Amino acid sequence: MDIWTFGWTLSIIGMAGTMLVLWCISLLILLLRKMFPYKPEATAPKKA
Amino acid sequence: MILIGSLLLYLGISKGYEPLLLLPIGFGAILVNIPLAGLMDEHGILRYFYENGILTEIFPVLIFLGIGAMTDFSPLLENPKIILLGAAGQFGIFLTLLLALAVGFDKLDAVAVAIIGACDGPTAIYVSSKYAPHLLGAVSVAAYSYMSLVPLIQPPIMRMLTTERERKIVMGVIRQPVSKTTKILFPVVVTIFASILAPIGTPLIGTVMLGNLMKESGVVERLKTASENEIANIITLLLGLTIGATMEADKFLRGETLLVLGLGLVAISLDTVVGVLFGKLMCLLTGGKINPLIGAAGISAFPMAARVAQTEGQKYNKKNYLLMHAMSANAGGQIGSVIAAAVMLSVLTGMGIVGG
Numbered sequence: 487m488d489i490w491t492f493g494w495t496l497s498i499i500g501m502a503g504t505m506l507v508l509w510c511i512s513l514l515i516l517l518l519r520k521m522f523p524y525k526p527e528a529t530a531p532k533k534a
Numbered sequence: 535m536i537l538i539g540s541l542l543l544y545l546g547i548s549k550g551y552e553p554l555l556l557l558p559i560g561f562g563a564i565l566v567n568i569p570l571a572g573l574m575d576e577h578g579i580l581r582y583f584y585e586n587g588i589l590t591e592i593f594p595v596l597i598f599l600g601i602g603a604m605t606d607f608s609p610l611l612e613n614p615k616i617i618l619l620g621a622a623g624q625f626g627i628f629l630t631l632l633l634a635l636a637v638g639f640d641k642l643d644a645v646a647v648a649i650i651g652a653c654d655g656p657t658a659i660y661v662s663s664k665y666a667p668h669l670l671g672a673v674s675v676a677a678y679s680y681m682s683l684v685p686l687i688q689p690p691i692m693r694m695l696t697t698e699r700e701r702k703i704v705m706g707v708i709r710q711p712v713s714k715t716t717k718i719l720f721p722v723v724v725t726i727f728a729s730i731l732a733p734i735g736t737p738l739i740g741t742v743m744l745g746n747l748m749k750e751s752g753v754v755e756r757l758k759t760a761s762e763n764e765i766a767n768i769i770t771l772l773l774g775l776t777i778g779a780t781m782e783a784d785k786f787l788r789g790e791t792l793l794v795l796g797l798g799l800v801a802i803s804l805d806t807v808v809g810v811l812f813g814k815l816m817c818l819l820t821g822g823k824i825n826p827l828i829g830a831a832g833i834s835a836f837p838m839a840a841r842v843a844q845t846e847g848q849k850y851n852k853k854n855y856l857l858m859h860a861m862s863a864n865a866g867g868q869i870g871s872v873i874a875a876a877v878m879l880s881v882l883t884g885m886g887i888v889g890g
Contacts, residue, residue: 487885493635493644496881497628503877507731508621508870514723515614515716522715 535783539563542675542778551682555655555774559675562778563786573779580779583772589667593773594660595741600766601656601868602745603758605836607720609858610865611712616828620866622812623832624874626651626805634797641887642666645878647794650677651801652871653684654834659773660738661875665888671781672791676798681835687799688806688842692830695810700817701850703825705859714750721747728873734883735876742872806830809863824859831860834871840864 542560546553566574573580587593610617627648634644646666649658650673658677662670680687693701721743729736748758780786813829827847831839840860847856882888 487887489635489641492641492885492887493632495885496645496878497631499881500628500631500874500878501625503732503881504624504870504874505618505621507728507873507877508617508866510727511724511869511873512614512617514727515611515617515720518716518719518723519611519614519710519712522713522719524711524713524716526711 535567535781535786536564538781538786539567539778545679552655552678554770555674555678555777558771558774559671559678559778559781562775563671563781564778565775566779566782574782580776583776584779587769587772588659588663588670588776591660591663591737593769593776594656594663595737596765596769597656597659597773598738598741598872599745599761600769602721602742602747603749603761604766605742605746605749605865605868607746607865607869608712608717609708609861610869611716611720612708612710613859613862616859616862617866617869618816619809619812619829619832619863620868620870621832621873622829623805623809623834623863623867624652624870625808626801626803627874627878629804629808630797630801633800637793637797639793643669645882646673647797648801649673649875649878650680650794650798651805652834652875653677653681653802653805653839654868654871655681657738657834657871657875659777661879664879665882667780668785669790669794671777671786672794673798674777675781676795680798680802681838684802684833684835684838685842685845687802688830688839689846691803691806692810692827692842692846695807696814696826698850700814700826701847702854703817703822704851704854705823705825705828705856707855708858708862717750718747721750724869728876732873732876732880734879735872738872738876742868802833805833809833825854825856828856828860828863831863831867832870833864833867836864836868837861839867 545551546556631648634647642665646662649661662673725743809829809832813826831843843860844857
């Protein structure tokens, strides 16, 4: 494989792959947040 | 080379440029160039560290464990779409790869030079020690030096690529707290997902995420504390000293070293260019809700790049607080640099350039 085929292949797949993986991770984060939503801890009732 | 080692000591001690690394690297460079000391000879102590710590990848991988234990991904979990800036901030790696090939580096040397664009010392050390160990000294010095120069390198590029109106965009406060379960599951899910997609990068992703799991689980405080303190400190010392030991005069004093340093600067500049341009694109797509300056924080230099975005934003609008948004991009950059390296290594394996 000549250096330019190597360079362009690695660059294009590398950039697209990095973007794709991080986009998927952002979707996974949204999914986790949806499955396990934040619930504020119950606070002790104030004394009168 | 003793003078160059002394210069690194000066930069670390007097200028405060990444002293934790530049001090041992500088001293290692001095030690290895003392005539007849033989520290990198067959039975030399530094040769022992080099062969057993760097060539085996143990040192960089253990550093990742510490990084994971120190990193708080909460800003990213609160604002996940910003992670895309962390991907754009790695494009300098791949663009620099083409430049390195153009100036005559062979394939694996070009990969090692390009990885400086990860703006992440351990990643650069991991990749260069694996595929171009003869460039390890130059690549490491470039990576750590430019990381410390981020506050000087980035602002002119940020100003050049944005309009004053864009720099003044105020981003709202993020109010999306994340549950503890999400924080605990995040490192596990990312490890499984990213390692399946880019298996050869598993040592990188796995150790960062193991460190983060120890931090977020809250049940192994001793291990977490050891990872971010004792282990990270011991390995940083040995890693720096051993990198310095690779800087023997006949291997370091070459035109190639100057090219590595020059291309490293280009790589980090290109990361910033693409990050800011991607920030402008997100600004356009969101109807002006994203300040493009935070795009520059999509690199791995944490939290320095986020602080640069905050400082630049406040220069044009004193009431603008970009820090939390920039921290999200910066945390994305930390994951992005590891993912970019993992993707790169997996593609190299897939192309048959390196063994699996």
